[in-house]
Amino acid sequence: ETGVTQTPRHLVMGMTNKKSLKCEQHLGHNAMYWYKQSAKKPLELMFVYNFKEQTENNSVPSRFSPECPNSSHLFLHLHTLQPEDSALYLCASSRGGGLGEQFFGPGTRLTVL
Amino acid sequence: KNEVEQSPQNLTAQEGEFITINCSYSVGISALHWLQQHPGGGIVSLFMLSSGKKKHGRLIATINIQEKHSSLHITASHPRDSAVYICAVRDTGNQFYFGTGTSLTVIP
DSSP states (O other): OOSEEEEOSEEEEOTTOEEEEEEEEOSOOSEEEEEEEOTTSOOEEEEEEETTEEEEEOSOOTTEEEEEEETTEEEEEEESOOGGGOEEEEEEEESSSOGGGOEEOOOEEEEEO | OOSEEEEOSEEEEETTOOEEEEEEEOSOEEEEEEEEEOTTSOEEEEEEESSEEEEETTEEEEEETTTTEEEEEESSOOGGGOEEEEEEEEETTSOEEEOOOEEEEEEO
């Protein structure tokens, strides 16, 4: 148990659906991250929020829309996804900005049909 | 070509064996990390290195900055070590690059 929770753990959606992934951290951290992990590919950092402000958006398609209402919660809103978006989506949080200081959630396994 | 390359991609070992996982990178780095990902997805940070060697229990991580290479060693491997081990680097511009991971299975 890392103090970072993600819901749902599994999600199957059609290409026309709209869904949201939720991440919550109970560690008092001020930075939160979304990562994408596809089979046989390296982890990809998608978004970074620091004190609720988005500080990084690594060329992510607009069909992924993040929201950070406060330092403890992070959402990833999904709409009109493609089958190639099927992946494990990991949330992480940290007090500082270093990778080694990040605590990861268990991930949401997303399948787009 | 990925900035971080790991080998092997898959590794099966008998319990008790000494295991080595290798990581090579092509960028100038400020730090290198070894991460462990168990089935189910969650990731745990094992080591952060910028030089030399670190040891934690049965795990040892080394880095050679000149050769741009790092190794993760597991001594007296155990089935609970079965996981994916990911090498990641932070470059001097604060960008993170990740390897594709090494999937380790330790058989009792």
